[in-house]
Amino acid sequence: MIARDRYSRMVSLLKVAFPLAALALLSTLFLLARVMDSDTAIPFADVEIQERLRDQQITGPFFSGTTQTGDQMSFSAKKLVTLQDNVGTNRAEEVVAKLQTAQGTIFQLQADVAELDIAGNTAHLSGAVSMDTSTGYRINTAELTSNISTLDVTAPQRVEATGPLGVFTAGNMRIFSPNDAENTQMLFSGGVKLVYTPN
Secondary structure: OHHHHHHHHHHHHHHHHHHHHHHHHHHHHHHHOOOOOOOOOOOOOHHHHHHHHHOEEEEOOEEEEEOOOOOEEEEEOOEEEEOOOOOOEEEEEEEEEEEEOOOOOEEEEEEEEEEEEOOOOEEEEEEEEEEEEOOOOEEEEEEEEEEOOOOEEEEOOOEEEEEOOEEEEEOEEEEEOOOOOOOOEEEEEOOOEEEEOOO
């Protein structure tokens, strides 16, 4: 009987204590809540704000599609800017592109800068341009020009490459798919020099 009386008293006490504790916690939350400082400056430098207002920018753009001949392509960059002085031309920075031909060959490209002219159907890559192929070639050059809707890539300047045959250099290079050929062709010209490494 005494134990039951103690239990009843404890339940009655907790019925009062719990709501009071909840009220105390809620009042503490309101008392400790921080007041928002409306005078805090936006975390952008004035120069950066002016640049964003002047140029249209996209951060982290990504694009993928299929060419007329069935080749799959994808493109990503750190930033894409539409410059005021060149309407219709976009400038991308830290570019990564991938092209998989209809026959299955994969080309991975990287460049510091790419200028895309959608109306002109061209992309011009420059600044430490590198290309890796699924056939084992790694190609380095200063610039590349490519069609957007079809596979036709040209390196007009000196090309340095390594591949299954060894190390070689060339004055220029072209990668394309002729209409009468099933496979993609890589054409090196302009004084090709090969240091053959037998397997």
